[in-house]
Amino acid sequence: MLCNDYLADNSITYMLGDRDxxxxxxxxxxxxxxxLKENIEDDDKITVDECTRCLRRAYYDRKEPSRPTNRLKMxxxxxxxxxxxxxxxxxxxxxxxxxxxxxxxxxVLLCIIPVTQIPKEPFPEDILYINSNLYIFxxxxxxxxxxxxxGNTIEFSLVRDKRLFNETIRRARxxxxxxxxxxxxxxxxxxxxIECQYQERCYLRKWKYNExxxxxxxxxxxx
Numbered sequence: 116m117l118c119n120d121y122l123a124d125n126s127i128t129y130m131l132g133d134r135d136x137x138x139x140x141x142x143x144x145x146x147x148x149x150x151l152k153e154n155i156e157d158d159d160k161i162t163v164d165e166c167t168r169c170l171r172r173a174y175y176d177r178k179e180p181s182r183p184t185n186r187l188k189m190x191x192x193x194x195x196x197x198x199x200x201x202x203x204x205x206x207x208x209x210x211x212x213x214x215x216x217x218x219x220x221x222x223v224l225l226c227i228i229p230v231t232q233i234p235k236e237p238f239p240e241d242i243l244y245i246n247s248n249l250y251i252f253x254x255x256x257x258x259x260x261x262x263x264x265x266g267n268t269i270e271f272s273l274v275r276d277k278r279l280f281n282e283t284i285r286r287a288r289x290x291x292x293x294x295x296x297x298x299x300x301x302x303x304x305x306x307x308x309i310e311c312q313y314q315e316r317c318y319l320r321k322w323k324y325n326e327x328x329x330x331x332x333x334x335x336x337x338x
Contacts, residue, residue, distance in 0.1 A: 155177070155213075156177075157211075158291050158294040158295045159209065159210055159211060159291055160204075160210075160211040160213060161210060161211070161212060161213065161287040161290055161291055162212075162213040162214075162215075163212060163213065163214045163215065163244060163247045163248055163251070163283065164215070164244065165287075165290060166212075166247075166283055166286040166287040166290050167240055167243040167244040167247060167283055167286070168240055168244075168307070169303050169305065169307060169308075169311075170286060170289065170290050170293070170300035170301075170303065171299060171300040171301065171302060171303060171313070171317065172307075172311060172313055173290055173300075174290065174293060174294060174299055174300050175299075175313045175316070177294060178294065178297070181312045181313055200215040200216065200217055201215065201216045201217075201218070201219065201252075202214070202215055203215075203216075203251055203252055204251075205250070205251040207284055208284065208288065210284070210287055210288060210291055212247070212251060212283070212284070212287055214247060214248040214251030214252060215248060216248055216252055216254075219252065219254060222254060222255070222256070223254070223256050223257065223258055224245070224248060224249055224252055224254040224256070224257040224258070225257070225258050225260060226241070226244065226245045226248065226257065226258070226259050226260065227260045227262060228241055228259065228260065228261050228262070229261075229262055229263070229264075230261050230262070230263055231263060231264070232263060233261055233263055233267050233268070233269050234261055234269070236271075237259050237261075237271045237273075240305075241259055242259070242273065242279070243279055243282065243283060245257045245259050245273060246273065246275055246276055246279040246280060246283070247279075247280055247283040249273075249275035249280075250275055250277075250280045254275070255274060255275060256272065256273070256274055256275075257272070257273045257274075257275070258270055258271070258272050258273070259271045259272075259273060302317050302318075
C-alpha cells in the first residue's frame with residue numbers, strides 16, 4: 116500500500132506535536148488535484164478527453180461529481196507530471212471542442228499516455244483522442260507514446276482520419292445534449308471502470324443469491 120493511501124484512508128490519525136498530518140496530506144493532494152481540472156460550466160464546450168473516453172463519467176464529473184480516492188488523485192497528479200499540454204479551441208456545428216497536445220515538434224503532434232504496463236498496440240480511445248487533436252491543431256501526423264513508471268516506452272505513429280474525427284464530433288454533440296437535458300449517458304464498459312469513482316452508480320455491488328445455491332457453492336454475499 117502506498118504511504119499516501121495509508122495516511123489518507125486509514126482510520127488512524129498520526130500526530131506530531133499539535134499537527135494533524137493526515138489532514139495536511141489530504142489538503143496538499145486535494146490542492147494539486149484541483150489544479151489539474153479544467154472546470155467548464157458551458158454545456159456547449161466539450162474537451163476531447165471527455166468525448167473520446169467514457170461519456171457517463173464526463174457527465175458525472177460535471178453534474179454530480181464524486182470525490183475520488185486519494186489513490187486516483189495521486190495517479191492523475193503523477194500522470195500529468197510529465198505532460199506539457201498545449202490547449203486549443205475548435206468551433207464545429209455550434210460546439211466548441213477543446214483539444215490538447217503534449218508537444219508539437221517538426222509538424223508532428225505528440226500525446227504521452229502514462230500506463231502501468233506497456234501495451235502491444237494502441238487503445239481505441241487513445242487513437243480517437245490523438246486523432247481529434249490532430250484536426251484541432253491542424254496537424255497531419257501524430258505520435259502516441261505510452262510510458263510506464265520504469266522509463267519504458269512504445270511509440271505508434273498515426274495519420275489523421277476524417278471519419279474518426281466525425282465520430283468525436285458525434286460523441287461531443289451527444290454529451291452536450293445530455294448535459295443540457297440532465298440525462299445520464301449509457302454505460303460504456305471498459306477496463307477504466309475498475310477504478311472509477313462512479314462504479315457503484317453503474318454496476319450493482321451487492322448480489323443476491325438463492326439460499327440453496329449459497330449452501331451448495333459456499334458463496335457469501337459480496338459487500
